[in-house]
Each structure stands twice: as C-alpha cells, then as structure tokens.
Amino acid sequence: MSLYLLRKMIRKLPGFVIKAVPKPEPVVVDGFGSREKVGKICADAGYKSALLVTDKTVYSLGYHEKILDSLEANGIKYAVFSNIASEPTIDIISEGRSAAVGCGVDCIIALGGGSVLDSCKIIAAGAKMPRRKIKNLLDKFIYVRGKTLPIIAVPSTAGTGAEITVAAVVNNANGIKCSTVVIGLNVTHVVLDSELTIGAPESVTVYCGMDALSHGLEGCLADIKTTEEDLQKSRECVRLVFRNLPRLITTPDDIDARQNMSLAAYYGGNAINKQLVGYVHAFAHTIGAFYHIPHGKAIALCLVPVVSFQKSICMDKLAKLAVYCGFARESDDKAAAADRLLAALEQLLETCGFEKGCDLIDRKDYKKLVSMINADSINYSPPKTLSNKEIMRLLDEIRKGEKVL
Ligand SMILES: [Fe+2]
Known part of the structure; x- marks a missing residue:
C-alpha cells in the first residue's frame, strides 16, 4: 500500500482521538485590567496559595505586579517563578515543578505567551506526579490521575489559544520541540486582559x-x-x-x-x-x-x-x-x-x-x-x-x- 493511501485511510483518526480527550471548560473573565481579579478568583475558588509562573520579559515589564497585589489583598500566599524561556526546556520545567511542589501551592497562575502557558500545563501535571521525571512524562500523552493542579491562565498575547488547548509544546530531552496532550488538564479560569497586549x-x-x-x-x-x-x-x-x-x-x-x-x-x-x-x-x-x-x-x-x-x-x-x-x-x-x-x-x-x-x-x-x-x-x-x-x-x-x- 502506498503511503498516500495509508495517510488517506487514517485521515479521520486524529479527530476520533481528540474527541475522547477531556477538555477544560474554564470560566472566562475579561476586560482591560482584569488580571486584578485573580486574587478574588483564587479566594472564591478556595485556593490558599499560588505559584505565579511567567518569563523574564513579562516579569521585567511588571505585568505580574497587579496580580500579586490582588493575591495579597485576598490573603492568598504566593511564590513567583519567572524563569520560563521562549523555548522551554525540561530543566526549566523541572525547576518550575519543584517550586510548585516545594511551596505546596494549590494552584498555578500562568502569566505569559504560549511558552509560559504550555510549560505550566506540564508543571501542573508534574506536580501531581512529583516522583516522575519530567523527561519521562513528555510523550504523545500525559495521563494525570484525577486532574492537574488548577491553572488560572492569563495570556499576554492574543494568538496561540494556548490558554485553553490541551496540547503543550515544549523541548524534549533531545532539544526538539514536541507536542504532548495533557489528559486531565485543569484550566479553571482564563483571564483575557487587553492591558497586557496593548503595548x-x-x-x-x-x-x-x-x-x-x-x-x-x-x-x-x-x-x-x-x-x-x-x-x-x-x-x-x-x-x-x-x-x-x-x-x-x-x-x-x-x-x-x-x-x-x-x-x-x-x-x-x-x-x-x-x-x-x-x-x-x-x-x-x-x-x-x-x-x-x-x-x-x-x-x-x-x-x-x-x-x-x-x-x-x-x-x-x-x-x-x-x-x-x-x-x-x-x-x-x-x-x-x-x-x-x-x-x-x-x-x-x-x-x-x-x-x-x-x-x-x-x-x-x-x-x-x-x-x-x-x-x-x-x-x-x-x-x-x-x-x-x-x-x-x-x-x-x-x-x-x-x-x-
Ligand atoms: Fe497556530
């Protein structure tokens, strides 16, 4: 059989597979400056402590500050991990997972573009399996028993849609970009704040x-x-x-x-x-x-x-x-x-x-x-x-x- 015929025969397979993957159905909070509501979102959801994950650029722009103020105002403990790079590696994601597990947080606040949002999916999944090495989790699928740590996604760009997609694209052990579908991804809230994209x-x-x-x-x-x-x-x-x-x-x-x-x-x-x-x-x-x-x-x-x-x-x-x-x-x-x-x-x-x-x-x-x-x-x-x-x-x-x- 030619490869063309084989491709033709399996064309509908990805559609069947993706249908079976549970998708997050987050609450959407939108509006200019809406990231100020993250603290209240955490408090209403019963979260006691959060890890805010971002990258150096977003951090240097100070976009996280309003979120931290709102967490403090609502009595939510927090830690910040701002080391995510544009090409997230296993080492960086492992550091992020260690920060989440070490601080005992009960939610992740993902603030940034596609790389940050995708890294957070792996961190939130890895936090539920702290003994598994991140490099061993990166396969076609990550299956999380129950659900990942809850994620509040705050995208800083308007394009990738990574705030809701079940796939995470990060570099594998060979430094090659790979896509992993997270089964059990738990994005509870998406905050669409136009103040982040305006500049x-x-x-x-x-x-x-x-x-x-x-x-x-x-x-x-x-x-x-x-x-x-x-x-x-x-x-x-x-x-x-x-x-x-x-x-x-x-x-x-x-x-x-x-x-x-x-x-x-x-x-x-x-x-x-x-x-x-x-x-x-x-x-x-x-x-x-x-x-x-x-x-x-x-x-x-x-x-x-x-x-x-x-x-x-x-x-x-x-x-x-x-x-x-x-x-x-x-x-x-x-x-x-x-x-x-x-x-x-x-x-x-x-x-x-x-x-x-x-x-x-x-x-x-x-x-x-x-x-x-x-x-x-x-x-x-x-x-x-x-x-x-x-x-x-x-x-x-x-x-x-x-x-x-
Ligand atoms: Fe695309």
Missing part, C-alpha cells in the same frame, strides 16, 4: 492575529463532527479577526479591538481542541521550522494558497463563513461567496503588511519539505489528503506568491 509591537500583533484567524478558519473547514456551538465559536473567531485586526494597524491602543482579539484567540484555542487544524498549519510548521520563519508569518504565507486549493471541497463551509463574516449574502452563489471570503483574506494580509511569496523556499528542499508536511498533517483533520504532487504545487504557489496553473 505589543505591530509585528507581534499581526503574527498573533494571523495565527488566531487560522485556528478558527481551519476549525471551520475541518472534516470532523462537532457541535454547532463550537462551530459558531470558530466562525466568531474568524469574524472577530477580520473586524478588529485592521483597527489595530491604525489604532494600536484601541482597547475594544484588543479585547476582541483576545477573545478571538481564545475561540481559536477552542477550535484546536475541538476541530484540530489542517494543512495551513502543516505547511506553516514545516516552512517555519525549515527556514526559521515565525509561526504567524509562516501562516500568513500559506493561508490563501492552501485554503484556495481546498475551495472546491469546502465550498459550503467557506460560503457559510463568508455570509457569517458579512462578505456575502445567504442568497449568493456559493462559489462567489467563497471567492469573496478569499478576497477578504488577501485584503487583510495586505492591510497587515504581509508580502506575497517567499524567496527562502528552494525547490531543491521540496523532497524534505514534502515528507515533513506529510508527517505533520497526519496529526490533524484536513478536509482532504493531499498527494505529494499537490503538496509540491502548493509549495510552488507559496514560494511564488501566485497561483500556478
């Missing part, structure tokens, strides 16, 4: 925004049975990005737009949990890793070519999304509605300053790239399985930034 550089805002949009969009197109409520959240993620990201280009301190982007990212995280992602991510992960391109920028390169390529098979879903986002009417021809959504996507990329095409991509790398894309895509639920020839054609389109006939 972000434009590049961070647009890269994160593209990432969030791609999670919602790929969720809408995924070949997986899901509830209407979850589908609605994925569509809302896309609509919120279309409406609010351009506002942040002209007015970066628009609080409403910032708050809406944080909500979009959260809905995008829900989409990953419930619908997984697809080929946009398989291409972006591969091109990003191979040519050292940030995730959001790689997503922006791949979005239009990959989604356009899947248009015929996803026509209904794209047309519905176009209507939901206000780019088409219910009565419009489906192909025309789908085209309007794609045109809006191109326009959004232009507004955000993304250029088409990528000179770094070299045809001589195609063999390696194709095998990486194939390996990554088997973890997702794309609407169809692409052949090697189709993947190469798409690589051509991403490289040139134009359609290849």
